[in-house]
Amino acid sequence: MVSEPAITTDIITPFMIHDAPVRGRMVRLAQSISTIIARHDYPDTVSRTLAEVLVVVSMMASNLKDEGVFTLQVQSKGGISLLVADATHQGHLRGYAQFDAEAMASPTATDLKSLFGEGYLAITLDQGDASQRYQGVVPLEGNSIAEAIEYYFVHSHQLEVRIHVAAGKQSNAGEAEQWLAGGMYMEKMPDVLHADEDIWNRSLALFGTIKDAELLDDTLTHEDLLHRLFHEDGVWVYTPHPLFDQCRCSESKIANTLAQMGDSAIDEMQIDGHIIVNCQFCNSEYNLKADDIKRMASN
Numbered sequence: 001m002v003s004e005p006a007i008t009t010d011i012i013t014p015f016m017i018h019d020a021p022v023r024g025r026m027v028r029l030a031q032s033i034s035t036i037i038a039r040h041d042y043p044d045t046v047s048r049t050l051a052e053v054l055v056v057v058s059m060m061a062s063n064l065k066d067e068g069v070f071t072l073q074v075q076s077k078g079g080i081s082l083l084v085a086d087a088t089h090q091g092h093l094r095g096y097a098q099f100d101a102e103a104m105a106s107p108t109a110t111d112l113k114s115l116f117g118e119g120y121l122a123i124t125l126d127q128g129d130a131s132q133r134y135q136g137v138v139p140l141e142g143n144s145i146a147e148a149i150e151y152y153f154v155h156s157h158q159l160e161v162r163i164h165v166a167a168g169k170q171s172n173a174g175e176a177e178q179w180l181a182g183g184m185y186m187e188k189m190p191d192v193l194h195a196d197e198d199i200w201n202r203s204l205a206l207f208g209t210i211k212d213a214e215l216l217d218d219t220l221t222h223e224d225l226l227h228r229l230f231h232e233d234g235v236w237v238y239t240p241h242p243l244f245d246q247c248r249c250s251e252s253k254i255a256n257t258l259a260q261m262g263d264s265a266i267d268e269m270q271i272d273g274h275i276i277v278n279c280q281f282c283n284s285e286y287n288l289k290a291d292d293i294k295r296m297a298s299n
């Protein structure tokens with residue numbers, strides 16, 4: 001009997017260090033981000049940054065309880081002026097960017113400050129109704145997206161976390177461009193009395209040895225990498241969850257948003273009785289009748 005090859009991409013795998021207040025998640029994306037990136041046709045620097053942010057949001061959303069969306073937005077005065085990515089508790093991912101095409105076509109450096117300049121990082125956690133909406137905003141700090149998120153957790157939640165993210169393009173002759181991105185997240189659980197600082201410090205040291213190549217090696221299973229890193233103290237590796245390229249836009253959602261803008265705004269936007277809306281996340285085009293939207297607004 002031939003066993004199925006293990007799935008190593010487009011999944012997220014939770015883990016926990018044995019008997020220690022240390023837990024984390026590992027993610028590797030391939031098909032999902034390649035599809036998202038192919039849809040947009042951004043310069044490689046922008047695509048890589050979007051891939052990294054998609055890794056981060058997928059790691060954060062997996063911690064949502066039942067239902068919800070984790071959104072990360074970076075706004076800046078630099079080359080990439082806006083980057084938005086979100087992930088749902090079901091593992092649906094989407095994202096887009098706005099940028100200065102000239103500056104991003106041949107960037108001089110790819111650290112956070114060179115890509116974004118001065119900016120802000122906003123995290124939004126939406127768990128259904130308005131009462132469960134949380135937003136935190138911090139200045140963009142650090143040299144990478146990973147460091148900026150670490151800063152956010154320390155600053156806004158007094159949480160000790162470590163994040164490592166990598167992304168890169170694989171070009172095989174004759175094949176469609178394929179992107180790979182991977183990440184690992186680790187946190188010291190704040191609510192556990194078990195105060196073994198040694199294990200946390202040891203886990204931090206081991207976490208520091210993760211190589212980009214390991215996160216991007218799609219022949220290496222998550223379980224094997226986690227055991228390779230943490231075998232000394234032991235690691236529990238949980239069942240992975242799948243991650244997908246999946247936008248949440250729909251004609252009814254767009255019609256609802258337009259209806260709330262009022263008749264005069266609808267009149268301004270319509271051309272020959274139609275309003276054309278493009279979803280920035282997935283490029284889907286919606287063609288709505290202005291009269292239908294006005295009728296919705298009056299109901």
Ligand SMILES: [Zn+2]
Pocket residue numbers: 247248249279280281282283284
């Ligand atoms: Zn969409």
